Amino acid sequence: xxxxxxxxxxxxxxxxxxxxxxxxxxxxxxxxxxxxxxxxxxxxxxxxxxxxxxxxxxxxxxxxxxxxxxxxxxxxxxxxxxxxxxxxxxxxxxxxxxxxxxxxxxxxxxxxxxxxxxxxxxxxxxxxxxxxxxxxxxxxxxxxxxxxxxxxxxxxxxxxxxxxxxxxxxxxxxxxxxxxxxxxxxxxxxxxxxxxxxxxxxxxxxxxxxxxxxxxxxxxxxxxxxxxxxxxxxxxxxxxxxxxxxxxxxxxxxxxxxxxxxxxxxxxxxxxxxxxxxxxxxxxxxxxxxxxxxxxxxxxxxxxxxxxxxxxxxxxxxxxxxxxxxxxxxxxxxxxxxxxxxxxxxxxxxxxxxxxxxxxxxxxxxxxxxxxxxxxxxxxxxxxxxxxxxxxxxxxxxxxxxxxxxxxxxxxxxxxxxxxxxxxxxxxxxxxxxxxxxxxxxxxxxxxxxxx
Amino acid sequence: xxxxxxxxxxxxxxxxxxxxxxxxxxxxxxxxxxxxxxxxxxxxxxxxxxxxxxxxxxxxxxxxxxxxxxxxxxxxxxxxxxxxxxxxxxxxxxxxxxxxxxxxxxxxxxxxxxxxxxxxxxxxxxxxxxxxxxxxxxxxxxxxxxxxxxxxxxxxxxxxxxxxxxxxxxxxxxxxxxxxxxxxxxxxxxxxxxxxxxxxxxxxxxxxxxxxxxxxxxxxxxxxxxxxxxxxxxxxxxxxxxxxxxxxxxxxxxxxxxxxxxxxxxxxxxxxxxxxxxxxxxxxxxxxxxxxxxxxxxxxxxxxxxxxxxxxxxxxxxxxxxxxxxxxxxxxxxxxxxxxxxxxxxxxxxxxxxxxxxxxxxxxxxxxxxxxxxxxxxxxxxxxxxxxxxxxxxxxxxxxxxxxxxxxxxxxxxxxxxxxxxxxxxxxxxxxxxxxxxxxxxxxxxxxxxxx
Numbered sequence: 001x002x003x004x005x006x007x008x009x010x011x012x013x014x015x016x017x018x019x020x021x022x023x024x025x026x027x028x029x030x031x032x033x034x035x036x037x038x039x040x041x042x043x044x045x046x047x048x049x050x051x052x053x054x055x056x057x058x059x060x061x062x063x064x065x066x067x068x069x070x071x072x073x074x075x076x077x078x079x080x081x082x083x084x085x086x087x088x089x090x091x092x093x094x095x096x097x098x099x100x101x102x103x104x105x106x107x108x109x110x111x112x113x114x115x116x117x118x119x120x121x122x123x124x125x126x127x128x129x130x131x132x133x134x135x136x137x138x139x140x141x142x143x144x145x146x147x148x149x150x151x152x153x154x155x156x157x158x159x160x161x162x163x164x165x166x167x168x169x170x171x172x173x174x175x176x177x178x179x180x181x182x183x184x185x186x187x188x189x190x191x192x193x194x195x196x197x198x199x200x201x202x203x204x205x206x207x208x209x210x211x212x213x214x215x216x217x218x219x220x221x222x223x224x225x226x227x228x229x230x231x232x233x234x235x236x237x238x239x240x241x242x243x244x245x246x247x248x249x250x251x252x253x254x255x256x257x258x259x260x261x262x263x264x265x266x267x268x269x270x271x272x273x274x275x276x277x278x279x280x281x282x283x284x285x286x287x288x289x290x291x292x293x294x295x296x297x298x299x300x301x302x303x304x305x306x307x308x309x310x311x312x313x314x315x316x317x318x319x320x321x322x323x324x325x326x327x328x329x330x331x332x333x334x335x336x337x338x339x340x341x342x343x344x345x346x347x348x349x350x351x352x353x354x355x356x357x358x359x360x361x362x363x364x365x366x367x368x369x370x371x372x373x374x375x376x377x378x379x380x381x382x383x384x385x386x387x388x389x390x391x392x393x394x395x396x397x398x399x400x401x402x403x404x405x406x407x408x409x410x411x412x413x414x415x416x417x418x419x420x421x422x423x424x425x426x427x428x429x430x431x432x433x434x435x436x437x438x439x440x441x442x443x444x445x446x447x448x449x450x451x452x
Numbered sequence: 453x454x455x456x457x458x459x460x461x462x463x464x465x466x467x468x469x470x471x472x473x474x475x476x477x478x479x480x481x482x483x484x485x486x487x488x489x490x491x492x493x494x495x496x497x498x499x500x501x502x503x504x505x506x507x508x509x510x511x512x513x514x515x516x517x518x519x520x521x522x523x524x525x526x527x528x529x530x531x532x533x534x535x536x537x538x539x540x541x542x543x544x545x546x547x548x549x550x551x552x553x554x555x556x557x558x559x560x561x562x563x564x565x566x567x568x569x570x571x572x573x574x575x576x577x578x579x580x581x582x583x584x585x586x587x588x589x590x591x592x593x594x595x596x597x598x599x600x601x602x603x604x605x606x607x608x609x610x611x612x613x614x615x616x617x618x619x620x621x622x623x624x625x626x627x628x629x630x631x632x633x634x635x636x637x638x639x640x641x642x643x644x645x646x647x648x649x650x651x652x653x654x655x656x657x658x659x660x661x662x663x664x665x666x667x668x669x670x671x672x673x674x675x676x677x678x679x680x681x682x683x684x685x686x687x688x689x690x691x692x693x694x695x696x697x698x699x700x701x702x703x704x705x706x707x708x709x710x711x712x713x714x715x716x717x718x719x720x721x722x723x724x725x726x727x728x729x730x731x732x733x734x735x736x737x738x739x740x741x742x743x744x745x746x747x748x749x750x751x752x753x754x755x756x757x758x759x760x761x762x763x764x765x766x767x768x769x770x771x772x773x774x775x776x777x778x779x780x781x782x783x784x785x786x787x788x789x790x791x792x793x794x795x796x797x798x799x800x801x802x803x804x805x806x807x808x809x810x811x812x813x814x815x816x817x818x819x820x821x822x823x824x825x826x827x828x829x830x831x832x833x834x835x836x837x838x839x840x841x842x843x844x845x846x847x848x849x850x851x852x853x854x855x856x857x858x859x860x861x862x863x864x865x866x867x868x869x870x871x872x873x874x875x876x877x878x879x880x881x882x883x884x885x886x887x888x889x890x891x892x893x894x895x896x897x898x899x900x901x902x903x904x
Contacts, residue, residue, distance in 0.1 A: 261713025
């Protein structure tokens with residue numbers, strides 16, 4: 001990260017910490033409320049519990065809703081737990097429908113009822129239309145604030161209508177064209193509206209190429225569509241009658257992309273991307289403990305394999321010394337292949353049609369590196385232990401294990417995916433277990449055959 | 453990933469593979485050119501070399517430039533190498549300035565000269581203004597197609613000007629307001645332009661809150677800004693006189709976000725996110741071999757530590773059997789802490805102001821899990837080897853190693869960052885080396901003290 005970024009971001013946290021330490025609350029108040037909701041959210045996430053509560057108290061009530069929306073799940077839940085019902089209801093005021101829907105899913109039932117009562121009939125209907133869909137689908141991402149126009153009116157009429165309407169939602173780069181029964185027909189780009197002859201009709205200048213998105217479409221697929229087509233907004237359309245349901249805007253899609261990326265990184269270490277970095281010790285320990293426990297089972301499996309060769313190790317201690325090398329190299333090679341395949345799967349670039357080609361390539365790469373590094377290790381082992389048989393055994397074990405690493409690195413994620421398991425979560429533990437077991441078994445097994 | 457996504461994406465690759473296998477070239481041609489440039493790019497990335505070249509030949513010349521822009525670096529370089537100069541010059545026609553600049557950085561000098569000659573004076577100047585900045589800065593991301601207006605004219609005049617102009621760049625959600633000397637003053641949101649009274653002046657309805665971005669700002673910081681403020685476009689402004697230089701649009705920012713995320717995932721496995729999944733075996737093997745070689749050095753270090761205790765292992769083989777457990781648990785715990793801190797650093801949420809708090813927390817978590825799982829391992833070890841001293845030794849070694857894991861997991865990324873090294877790249881190797889060495893040394897060291 002750059003020096004400038006290091007400079008910009010810390011300033012909030014540093015300034016705040018200094019102000020908190022010196023206890024000039026008015027300064028903290030001013031500093032916090034001059035920030036944007038997303039920045040306040042990031043700051044809150046960076047603070048240990050006691051300071052976080054203190055700063056949260058200082059956030060202006062009209063910002064609270066937007067800040068809550070931007071926070072990560074666990075941090076948000078912690079703050080919500082401490083808030084009064086009235087405060088929560090007040091915070092939901094003025095939120096966009098998709099944000100409100102997301103928040104309501106996490107609020108206590110009593111608050112939900114009160115929020116719904118506080119809305120007028122139209123807003124309540126809009127909210128329910130979003131709540132009807134899963135959070136991570138196009139329907140859950142959409143807003144119901146889309147402005148729609150008819151194809152047979154002139155641009156002049158549209159311009160007059162907009163001026164009369166008096167406001168247009170943020171990030172409106174296009175109006176949606178619908179027929180009498182609200183069926184989605186295409187988009188009228190605002191840039192066309194501004195530049196075309198006002199006497200032309202909407203139907204003449206509309207863009208019919210951008211298809212409406214069905215509400216059940218997974219969020220990640222929506223994100224791919226926005227990226228591939230460089231969209232700013234898109235229509236969500238009922239699957240049966242093609243009725244316009246709402247619109248998705250790029251800001252929500254950016255959040256999906258960021259969350260998806262976080263998920264890959266965090267889940268590979270058995271972590272939850274929604275977790276609070278400053279969560280209390282006991283729940284943090286419990287969550288991470290589960291992953292350690294799963295790993296322990298696989299470690300016992302590896303130890304059990306080693307245990308099968310107790311007598312061999314006692315006779316040839318050199319093998320015990322070389323054990324970490326075979327296991328470690330296998331683990332690294334397998335993780336490399338796994339990471340490549342997992343990314344390819346996430347991008348939709350790996351599937352059955354090219355898996356065989358990838359298999360062959362990965363095995364070829366593994367064999368090249370296997371022979372190269374096995375030679376190095378065997379040479380060092382020979383110098384170290386002055387026994388060509390030990391050198392031969394570790395050479396063979398390394399080659400076998402890198403072969404197994406390539407095989408597992410490709411097959412495990414493909415297999416997990418077929419069974420509907422996220423390969424980013426389970427893949428790492430499985431492939432390193434494979435290389436540990438194969439590595440130890442081949443090293444000690446060959447050692448038993450050749451050396452005793 | 454969902455069934456629907458599995459359904460949508462593969463269709464391109466599957467359909468193509470079938471068409472390629474059956475040799476109906478016309479069908480392949482139609483299929484490929486009906487796709488969007490980003491989709492064609494993704495398809496090309498999914499194909500092994502021979503098929504990739506075949507499909508590339510079929511891409512319509514007018515799409516070639518946009519497809520090249522969307523491709524990953526290595527794949528693009530491979531295709532460029534096979535293209536004639538004229539073909540390359542033709543491909544660059546009609547590209548946006550930022551995309552053209554990005555592409556020119558990778559084209560041979562001869563092609564560059566020819567492209568520059570083919571541009572008119574104004575376009576050449578624009579291009580040079582972008583080329584003057586590093587690719588991963590605001591200046592490198594910007595386009596020079598910003599539409600600017602004066603603050604003292606009425607909205608009516610702006611509307612007439614736009615209609616006369618006849619076209620506005622894609623993703624124009626705002627016009628930039630500048631004074632006589634082209635100094636950036638603020639933005640005129642298109643939504644305001646459409647809804648406000650046409651007799652009002654630009655100065656009255658413009659938004660002065662969005663500051664211009666200096667061209668040297670790192671791309672990742674631009675991305676954070678767009679995310680925090682939900683922007684669609686933003687002005688790039690000269691640092692001295694505040695002159696409007698160009699504008700950045702959300703589509704380029706989305707690419708930055710995606711690239712940054714890819715970088716974290718790939719570099720943790722010592723992989724290059726710009727690498728071609730289907731690159732030839734030898735270069736792939738060489739690149740990955742470097743990482744394996746680095747790992748081998750650390751593995752030898754661990755083996756050397758084990759070697760110090762040869763005599764102990766010979767007497768108490770149980771220790772060799774338990775070695776993988778201590779190392780593996782330490783590695784997993786350290787990777788968890790490391791991942792958390794690396795993410796915190798990337799988000800700007802971890803710095804000196806809260807590092808101490810995190811340190812304390814991570815050590816507390818490690819101690820809880822250390823004692824818990826050490827107890828389990830000690831119990832199993834006792835049942836296995838019927839020796840309470842072995843159980844005691846592995847208990848102590850596990851606790852020591854999880855403590856070391858927490859320490860290294862926090863200290864290593866913070867230290868690397870201070871020295872300007874990307875903690876996502878080097879962190880994993882270093883922390884697992886620490887836990888291997890500490891794990892083996894404590895297990896075998898304590899074993900030597902207590903058991904012999």
